[in-house]
């Protein structure tokens with residue numbers, strides 16, 4: 001049986017970075033993954049979703065050409081061709097990933113498509129393909145998976161992953177769960193021509209966003225023809241019908257049902273650690289199955305670390321990468337660096353896009369005396385030029401320190417605008433300083449200057465010179 005210093009399990013963003021870092025620090029490192037290199041990020045998450053979202057935008061833009069004097073016929077979506085493009089993109093992204101070459105250059109032993117791995121004891125791992133490996137240290141990076149419901153007929157439902165293998169656009173879809181994934185599925189397939197009903201158990205869609213963002217996206221979805229059901233009740237069962245699947249639910253004691261050709265369930269993300277037999281290695285999980293780690297990303301078993309979605313933190317690629325760097329460093333050098341709380345912009349590629357960084361208004365008001373300024377997209381030059389006037393940018397600042405606490409954007413390029421705000425927040429910038437930066441005109445990000453200037457006026461501060469108020 002081979003023996004290594006560090007064995008990383010899982011080859012998503014967390015596993016890849018963990019293996020690279022451990023090897024760069026001189027550890028003899030192996031990377032074992034059940035499926036293809038790249039994990040969720042390359043194969044089933046952001047890359048395919050963003051490609052489909054891009055196609056949805058192209059359809060929308062093609063329909064707008066007439067407003068700019070360009071005559072074309074109504075665009076027609078060829079779904080199989082689009083899926084081919086998704087596969088092309090996934091393949092290209094994987095081939096161009098510099099990580100693969102880097103790992104070869106530092107001598108990581110990669111065991112791809114090895115089947116599910118599981119601990120046989122605290123220092124030995126085996127895979128379905130028959131690989132057995134001993135290691136001094138382990139880093140668990142097995143990610144997460146869609147949460148399932150234990151209600152009758154759940155097997156009739158699909159997840160976002162199944163959408164990539166459809167052969168045609170379903171005439172109608174019930175999307176259950178209106179967090180980031182559900183909202184994206186609803187928005188994209190609505191653009192492709194499916195009749196969409198979006199169901200949210202709680203009082204508002206996108207429950208972790210600022211309340212103004214949830215309301216604006218819900219209104220835009222309704223205006224685009226999506227039926228949005230908030231507080232819809234509790235699911236009782238799913239059943240097969242001649243034309244698809246019916247969902248039965250209970251609300252305030254009354255039974256209701258809805259039917260569509262496809263039901264996509266996106267009600268959350270759970271840990272993908274159940275199959276690892278963590279008990280054999282003495283690794284504890286929390287009540288939701290996520291691997292319990294301390295701030296050094298060490299598990300309850302001192303030679304085993306974990307990083308990425310499997311730890312249940314903010315489940316995004318940049319956070320997976322950062323945590324992997326910390327876990328790998330500590331696995332080789334001993335507990336030396338902690339995972340710090342970072343400014344983390346979060347966004348989603350719905351139409352309209354939405355994004356956030358920092359505190360929501362409700363969170364900010366709990367701990368600060370705040371000023372809140374909003375500029376709407378229908379009053380900025382670039383959005384008017386492009387005909388993309390739906391949306392707003394909201395900035396929240398502290399009244400005494402003038403520090404920017406949060407930024408929330410709905411509308412075209414919301415995610416990009418928020419990156420600029422993230423840099424301002426990370427550098428501790430005051431809102432009156434942001435107002436003075438002569439951001440380019442006419443740009444989407446320029447709205448940050450406008451909204452900062454507005455907040456500065458509301459704070460009764462003198463603004464010497466504000467180009468952004470154009």
Ligand SMILES: Cc1cc2nc3c(=O)[nH]c(=O)nc-3n(C[C@H](O)[C@H](O)[C@H](O)COP(=O)(O)OP(=O)(O)OC[C@H]3O[C@@H](n4cnc5c(N)ncnc54)[C@H](O)[C@@H]3O)c2cc1C
Pocket residue numbers: 009010011012013014015032033034035036037038039040041044045046049115116117118141142143144160181272275276307308309310315316317318320347
């Ligand atoms: C639809 C969707 C859209 C998303 N969009 C975005 C976005 O726009 N931006 C963003 O930052 N994030 C996005 N995410 C989240 C992002 O994909 C994850 O946060 C990220 O992939 C987590 O990385 P990870 O390495 O922890 O896990 P993963 O990427 O899930 O990788 C886990 C790896 O572990 C392997 N594995 C699992 N079990 C075993 C086992 N028993 N043995 C061996 N190997 C195993 C898997 O094969 C895989 O290689 C999205 C996710 C989804 C589902």
